[in-house]
Amino acid sequence: MHCVLSRPARYGIAWVAVAWMGLVIGASVAAAAPRGVIVGDAHRSAGEIEPSEVLSYEFTLRNDGDETLAIQDLKPTCYCTSAKTTLWDVPAGGTAKIQVRIDPSDFVGRIKKGVEIVTNDPQNPVLLVDVDIVVRPGIAVIPPELDFGRVAETGSNSPLQFQVKVPRARKLEITGVSSEAAFLKAEHEPLELDERFGATVFVDVLPGAPPGAFRSHVLVHTTDTARPTIKVPVLGRGPGGLRAAPERVVFAVAAAGSEVGAFEVSGGTVHEVSSSDPRVMPKLESLGDGRFRVVLHLSPDASKGRVMARVSVASKAGEDPDLTVPVLGMVR
């Protein structure tokens, strides 16, 4: 067949055809690639927070390509940040949830923390998700709780104290202290340090504490709208009522069916003993003089593992327990 086109024209057409084929092949290769996109806002704001707050965020990564998107790594931008994904290989059209946790307790002021998501997306292999945070200067309570232990009829012999320390950068005033319980008395005096200020709070147990274990709070009132009250736990055991000795039973390793310990109960009549864990079987014995002994055995079919039981002792049948004794040990 005779060709009507000149040689240069034939070459031109050939080049155009080659280029066209190249484009088609290139486009098909590109279309067959994974493509990762963050659904919604990749950059978020937590606003102002206390340093003790741990933040949790969830970002959605979607694969808009038509090949599997492999998440190769999650790289937090800070040691204070961790990340995990619900899916490492995201199918075409599928999504993975990236869960990000940030502990800002080592920082003060404006910070930005996030995670780099490294994928096999050839066009955009690293996606960044992050959170803007303003961390308030932290308020420290030292010690964080008070334990009076056993308290006499006349109340505590001497007050216990804790300190509330506030960085000077945080503008607040301590306006007073109060107690949730009538038998607790709280007073405070100002505390002035170089870089911090605050209060020393003295707490006393007055006569009239209820029998048995108590747990209440002392409240420190401030002018800070973010933390108008600071609650400090106060624990102890009031006079009277049933008492156990020892107050906790700890055994090392025991076999099913064996005896693991005992405690004595005084201060009243014991009607019932029961255990929160069926593997621990309490048996009540009367010792006379208003004293009782509770012997603890493991059940013959006790399964292996950690035992953390509360043995309840009640002075009246069918009523709430007067006393609970923690029992800790291991069955092997």
Added chain:
Amino acid sequence: MKRLAVQIFVLLAVSAGLAFAANRLRTDRIVLQADPTRYRYQDVRFVELGEAARLHEDPTTLFLDARDAESYAGRRIFGAVSFPADDIETAYAELRDFLAPDMPLVVYSKDLLLAVRAARYLNERGYDAAVLDGGWDAWHRARLPVE
């Protein structure tokens, strides 16, 4: 003179080699390479896997699982107790009666952040809590006892 120098060098090299080898074999070895994680959490004590496995043999040591309750319910270190750091106030209120200041505590998690947070919380309250280096993943990988 040259021979003496060579002898000193050989002696020092052999001593150093033996010292490195002995250190490597010990479970409580001196860490020769700075671990950035430990540098960042200087206020928290870490226990290496070998030491943790030894502590696990001692039933008076309590292992605390700082992961969420769902993960704990799935699989955990044998004998560990749930202590979810995400709800630390509640976890502590439930566990407090069982703890004693002289009871060794080893806290672990999949996420170092949670274990450090839980250990710090306990140490501030007068307990002796350390963090398991490598956490749940290291324990599980080493095929140490789980339930």
